[in-house]
Every structure is written in C-alpha cells, then in structure tokens.
Amino acid sequence: MQVLLASPRGFCAGVNMAIDSLELALKAFGAPIYVYHEIVHNRHVVEHFQERGVVFLEELEEAPTGSTLLFSAHGVSPEVRQKAKERDLRAIDATCPLVTKVHLEAIKYAKEGRTIVLIGHEGHDEVIGTMGEAPEAILLVESPEDVDALEIAHPEHMAYLTQTTLSVDDTSRIIARLRERFPLIAGPTKSDICYATQNRQEAVAKLSADADLTLVLGSQNSSNSQRLAELSKEHGVAAYLIDGPQDLKPEWFEGVETVLVTAGASAPETVVEAVLDYLKEHYDAKIEPRLVREENVSFPLPRELRQLASS
The missing domain is CATH 3.40.1010.20 (4-hydroxy-3-methylbut-2-enyl diphosphate reductase, catalytic domain)
Structure with a gap:
C-alpha cells in the first residue's frame, strides 16, 4: 500500500496557542483548571488534560468562585465574560485571534446598524460566541436555501460574516447567493475562513x-x-x-x-x-x-500568560 x-x-496556530495556554496555566496555578467548553474539538486532547486535572464545563456556575477559568479557542460571548467577572474567576482568554477578528467585525457592523448574516453551523461553540456579540442583529444561515428564505426589512443595510472552519466551496456558494439577493451587502475585506x-x-x-x-x-x-x-x-x-x-x-x-x-x-x-x-x-x-503549502503562522499567548511564559 x-x-x-x-x-x-x-x-493550526490557534490550537497550538490554546493548548500552550492551558499547559502554562496548569504549571502556574496547578489543578484544577476549569475550561469553558472543550479547549479544542478533539477527544484525545480533552482526555489528555482531564487526566491532569483539567475540568471542562458547559456552565460557568460549575466553576468555584475565585477559580482559574480558561476560555477555549472557539471564543465566548460578552455575556459569558461578564458572568466570569461576577463570579470573580481568574479568566484566561485563549480565543483564536481569527475568531476574535470575526467578533470584532460583528460588533462593527452592529454599531453601523446593519443586519448581519452569519454563515455557520447552528450550535457550534464558535457560532454561539459570535452571535452573542450582537444577538439582536445576527441571523444564522447554513445553506443557499436559508438565504432564499431570508426576509430583511432594510436590505441596503446588511453584512455577512462566516464561521472560520467552514467548507471554502460551500461558503462561496452561500456568499454568491447573498450577493445575488442583496447586492448592497457588505462583507469582510479578507475571508473569515481561517x-x-x-x-x-x-x-x-x-x-x-x-x-x-x-x-x-x-x-x-x-x-x-x-x-x-x-x-x-x-x-x-x-x-x-x-x-x-x-x-x-x-x-x-x-x-x-x-x-x-x-x-x-x-x-x-x-x-x-x-x-x-x-x-x-x-x-x-x-x-x-x-x-501542498508551507505554513509558518504563530499566535501570541493570551495577555494574562505572557509574563508567566517569559519568567
């Protein structure tokens, strides 16, 4: 064969950064370290950290007050950040910078008063976090058929964003349908797909x-x-x-x-x-x-960990 x-x-660089962040947090603060959702979507990685005292949560309330909490590579909504602050959690943000880019675009378009169409998979951690940035302004679509079903009051004030881990070809088809139906729709200057x-x-x-x-x-x-x-x-x-x-x-x-x-x-x-x-x-x-292609991309550690890494 x-x-x-x-x-x-x-x-990828975002996964490497998130895993390095969790390793450094374990070294600096000791177990248990709490992580909101899976650090990355991989069973082997999750089990490796569980064996070392990392606890993966679906609800912030499961983290004891004052404990160390790490946000996963997929990002979280402002509501989650506020809850962590209210519970006095030591929050470490390991969100992939390319996901953060999409969040910032969502905030920008919402401030401009646009209706935002987010192309992504319903229920995915990244999609939940992005929609949380402007829940009243964002509509989720998964296919060209979903685009056909959209009813927009002000089509001249629209924008689209995408989940970072989608099929390039499928996403291109959805974007093409959006531009066909809504010619004035705005979009990111650079593709959101990582x-x-x-x-x-x-x-x-x-x-x-x-x-x-x-x-x-x-x-x-x-x-x-x-x-x-x-x-x-x-x-x-x-x-x-x-x-x-x-x-x-x-x-x-x-x-x-x-x-x-x-x-x-x-x-x-x-x-x-x-x-x-x-x-x-x-x-x-x-x-x-x-x-097929060389990759030489790296992302810095979260601000909360940079000093620890250099000491």
Whole structure:
C-alpha cells in the first residue's frame, strides 16, 4: 500500500496557542483548571488534560468562585465574560485571534446598524460566541436555501460574516447567493475562513485525485475535520473521519492501493503517527509525504500568560 501523507495537516496556530495556554496555566496555578467548553474539538486532547486535572464545563456556575477559568479557542460571548467577572474567576482568554477578528467585525457592523448574516453551523461553540456579540442583529444561515428564505426589512443595510472552519466551496456558494439577493451587502475585506482550514482543504482537493481512500484524523464534533472528509467524497474518493487506528475497519481497504492521510486542525500528530504505524504493520505501507503549502503562522499567548511564559 502507498500512503500519501498530506502537508499541511493537524494543529493550526490557534490550537497550538490554546493548548500552550492551558499547559502554562496548569504549571502556574496547578489543578484544577476549569475550561469553558472543550479547549479544542478533539477527544484525545480533552482526555489528555482531564487526566491532569483539567475540568471542562458547559456552565460557568460549575466553576468555584475565585477559580482559574480558561476560555477555549472557539471564543465566548460578552455575556459569558461578564458572568466570569461576577463570579470573580481568574479568566484566561485563549480565543483564536481569527475568531476574535470575526467578533470584532460583528460588533462593527452592529454599531453601523446593519443586519448581519452569519454563515455557520447552528450550535457550534464558535457560532454561539459570535452571535452573542450582537444577538439582536445576527441571523444564522447554513445553506443557499436559508438565504432564499431570508426576509430583511432594510436590505441596503446588511453584512455577512462566516464561521472560520467552514467548507471554502460551500461558503462561496452561500456568499454568491447573498450577493445575488442583496447586492448592497457588505462583507469582510479578507475571508473569515481561517488559513489552516483553507490550506487543509486545498491539500485534500489536490491529493485525493491520486488516492483510492482518504483517512481524516479528527473527532466527530470537529467542524473543520468533517469538512475534509466531505471534500474528499465530493471529489469521488471514499473518506472516513477517525479518532485513531482503533476506528479502522479491514473492509475499507479491500482493493485499495493508495491511501491519503490527513488531519484536522485540532488533531494531534500522535494520532497520525499511530495510524501510519497501523498501516505499516498491517499493509506494509510505504509513506510518501506530499507538501501542498508551507505554513509558518504563530499566535501570541493570551495577555494574562505572557509574563508567566517569559519568567
């Protein structure tokens, strides 16, 4: 078996920053550290920190008054920040700067009196946080059909934003429909979809043509990982989203000569290596790295942790 190992893959700069922040908080303040929602959407990462005394919360009330709380990479609403302040929590903001960009755009458009159309997945942590910046002004759409159903009182005062981890192609279709229906709609000068999401999708789009099967490392609740599997299928190549080698099924590999392996932006490289080891052991796999685009992006630690990191 030949294995095409996609690059770039795995952790993005925002995930690295969030994980480094949690590591540093554990070192500085000790367990328990509380995190609002999962630090990133990956089972292995979450379980790794749970074993070290990190507690992941869905409700702020679960964090004891005065304890240390870290906001995840997906961002939170102003309401959550205020609640943390009222409970005297030591809050550390590990929101990805690219998510913060979308929040700031939402605030700007709301102040301009625009109706904001947010393209995203209902219930996703990032979407909840963004909508919380201007709940009265934001409408959520997930498809061109949702755009067709919109009824806007003042179409001349509209703007759109997007979740950062969406399918580039799907989002482009929705934006095109928005511009068709609402020609005066404003939008961000630079795409809200993050560089890592775009790069990983580009790699799958280019490399899947040479493969019979695509394996995407990532958890089921990872939006950007889901998109990678969907993209491979759209290119006519079967794909499976897996957490690790324990999810692999022998029947997937019947008649398969070439496998593309990649990983979502929240999947650690250790799970990629575990899958490669499995394929080597069971299928005598030969690994061929395929570089599509270089990545050299890094984000600074949260302000609350920078001094600790330098000391």
